[in-house]
Amino acid sequence: MMTYGTVEGTARPAGRPRSAKADQAIIDAVLDLIGEGVGVSELSIEAIATRAGVGKTTIYRRWSNKEDLVVDALAALKAPLPAFPGTSVRDDLILYLNVIRQESGNPRTRCVMNIAMSEQDRHPRLAERFHEVAVEPRRAALRAVLHRGMETGEIRRDIDVEIAMAVIGGAMVWSLKSVREAKDLPEDLAERIVDELMAGLAGR
Amino acid sequence: MMTYGTVEGTARPAGRPRSAKADQAIIDAVLDLIGEGVGVSELSIEAIATRAGVGKTTIYRRWSNKEDLVVDALAALKAPLPAFPGTSVRDDLILYLNVIRQESGNPRTRCVMNIAMSEQDRHPRLAERFHEVAVEPRRAALRAVLHRGMETGEIRRDIDVEIAMAVIGGAMVWSLKSVREAKDLPEDLAERIVDELMAGLAGR
DNA sequence: TCGATACGCAACCGTCCCGTTTCGAAATGC
DNA sequence: GCATTTCGAAACGGGACGGTTGCGTATCGA
Numbered sequence: 001m002m003t004y005g006t007v008e009g010t011a012r013p014a015g016r017p018r019s020a021k022a023d024q025a026i027i028d029a030v031l032d033l034i035g036e037g038v039g040v041s042e043l044s045i046e047a048i049a050t051r052a053g054v055g056k057t058t059i060y061r062r063w064s065n066k067e068d069l070v071v072d073a074l075a076a077l078k079a080p081l082p083a084f085p086g087t088s089v090r091d092d093l094i095l096y097l098n099v100i101r102q103e104s105g106n107p108r109t110r111c112v113m114n115i116a117m118s119e120q121d122r123h124p125r126l127a128e129r130f131h132e133v134a135v136e137p138r139r140a141a142l143r144a145v146l147h148r149g150m151e152t153g154e155i156r157r158d159i160d161v162e163i164a165m166a167v168i169g170g171a172m173v174w175s176l177k178s179v180r181e182a183k184d185l186p187e188d189l190a191e192r193i194v195d196e197l198m199a200g201l202a203g204r
Numbered sequence: 205m206m207t208y209g210t211v212e213g214t215a216r217p218a219g220r221p222r223s224a225k226a227d228q229a230i231i232d233a234v235l236d237l238i239g240e241g242v243g244v245s246e247l248s249i250e251a252i253a254t255r256a257g258v259g260k261t262t263i264y265r266r267w268s269n270k271e272d273l274v275v276d277a278l279a280a281l282k283a284p285l286p287a288f289p290g291t292s293v294r295d296d297l298i299l300y301l302n303v304i305r306q307e308s309g310n311p312r313t314r315c316v317m318n319i320a321m322s323e324q325d326r327h328p329r330l331a332e333r334f335h336e337v338a339v340e341p342r343r344a345a346l347r348a349v350l351h352r353g354m355e356t357g358e359i360r361r362d363i364d365v366e367i368a369m370a371v372i373g374g375a376m377v378w379s380l381k382s383v384r385e386a387k388d389l390p391e392d393l394a395e396r397i398v399d400e401l402m403a404g405l406a407g408r
Numbered sequence: 409t410c411g412a413t414a415c416g417c418a419a420c421c422g423t424c425c426c427g428t429t430t431c432g433a434a435a436t437g438c
Numbered sequence: 439g440c441a442t443t444t445c446g447a448a449a450c451g452g453g454a455c456g457g458t459t460g461c462g463t464a465t466c467g468a
Contacts (some may be wrong), residue, residue, distance in 0.1 A: 037325050
């Protein structure tokens, strides 16, 4: 964001201050459009301005670059992670997967995720920001759950945590991607994934 | 594809026949552009024609619709699946994952996959075709491996096969998506995923 | 009150693309 | 030879968009 800092000693520039409302309207417009399935490359400043009820100049005054704008918009997308009750690792993992599943039903989240996943070749900065804002916090939370489980003995102490995280998240994401609608998946998908994972595939 | 059938009894139309070379050049151009990261919506007929060294009319004569063209291009993308040696389920699964990993290094395959995954909302027919051409054959092969393992006793007979498939594929795909380059992943990723999966997470 | 800056709005020109048409040349069947 | 069809190339009118500029207004500090 390119708003002026309010650091002490920094002189506030003369003239009319920038409208925080315009800031928010622009960010919201970007997120809305992305949520409607518009790709980054197809995002037009004009469309954003129109949607935000804002002049194009107001956008160009703040961002010189479309990608900068999208990066800021992505950063504004907060990732509310539920507190894990911690009654058991199994319950925490199931909750974790169900949050992912539920979020994938939100068009905005869904499309942001699509963009982050598919355009990381063309927009590395964007993908990086998304990773930092949305992915890493979740990974950290999941990692904590697993470590706690290793301490309580619910999980083997010698598992490869990074591999386990990839397996857990990947299973849900891949399932969601394999069907048209999240509704097409069994109600208890999260439970089944976690139980299958805990038990392992190997014969007795 | 809109080439003329060669069914017996079908009269061959008069005039100059369509160039098979042009057909192939157009399909290749589409695949090339997609492989370079161009999204479906940004694919322009002009760019395709230029790349293919073909007049726009030659394209419009064959496809009335950009999506039809992309669907045909996708269908032309064959999915060579290796024969599974079948010495053990573990080895087959590792091979399966390593094929996925290796293919994700091919820009063309990678981008086609990106498109199929992220634009299934906007282009359902395209996603469906991709699923049919690329996804289902792999799923069938993987399913066969698991069933064989259940028969030999290498795998529990009571596993949920669909869940297991989601877990196996998802783990690799999700890992690949989590890093910039496939090179950033450990060499033995496939082995580690499979072993972790076979063993399960649960404490002793 | 006055200067400075931001605001929404409209217009501008250049670029890209679309889908169609026209052109002369080439390739086939009759 | 002739009709027919396709070929690549070029051009068309129309539309979308980019990035810039100017306009009149609104909102701040001095």
